[in-house]
Amino acid sequence: MGEVNEPRSECPINAAIEVFGDRWTLIVLRDIVFGDRRYFRELQAGSLEGIASNILADRLKRLLASGLLTREDARAGQRARYSLTEPAIQLVPVFAQLGSWGLRHRPTSRALRARALLLEEGGPALWQEFMDELRREHLGSDLPVRSPTVRERLNAAHRAASS
Structure with a gap:
């Protein structure tokens, strides 16, 4: 696995x-x-953004080494599946805030800004709901499922803005 360096x-x-x-x-x-x-x-x-395979492989190794991802070992002929860890799931509010900043200060497309707008409007309650969904999907948590899911709502907002 990747090496974690001493912090500056x-x-x-x-x-x-x-x-x-x-x-x-x-x-x-x-x-x-x-x-x-x-x-x-x-x-x-x-x-x-068109990530190159060598860059993607390097970043996945770094994310594994830093404890933000886990990787299911794949048997021969199977693909390895990556899962978020709790520290990575707790980045949802950071993503929401970065998206909000990008909405206000950078040029963005209508379709790609739809998810950021929904996260901004939903605020911490929506972020928590989404983190709970991710915990179910990636950590096997038995938290209750709401319908529609946050991911379904985010994807619907994206599709609506794309049409």
Whole structure:
């Protein structure tokens, strides 16, 4: 697995940036969290930003080493599936806030901003509901299921904005 280096300082912001502060790591996590892409090929094929396979492989190794992902060992002929850990699931509010900032300060497309708007409008209650869904899907939690799920609502908002 990847190596975890000593931090440059004990600052909490630095500690976070050292784990996911490069240009690809949060994008890989975004695609697992929001796109429900759990396999290498899904992550690469579904990448809006066109991540190269060597970069994706490196970021997945780093995320495993930092404890943000786990990987099911695959037998011969099977694909390895990645799952979020609790620390990664707790990034949902960070993604929501980054999306809100991007909505206000960067050019975005109507279709791609729909999910960020829904997360912003839903606030912490929606974020918690989504984190509970992710806990069920990735950690096997037996938290209750609400219908429609947050992911279904996010995808519906995206489809509506795309049409």
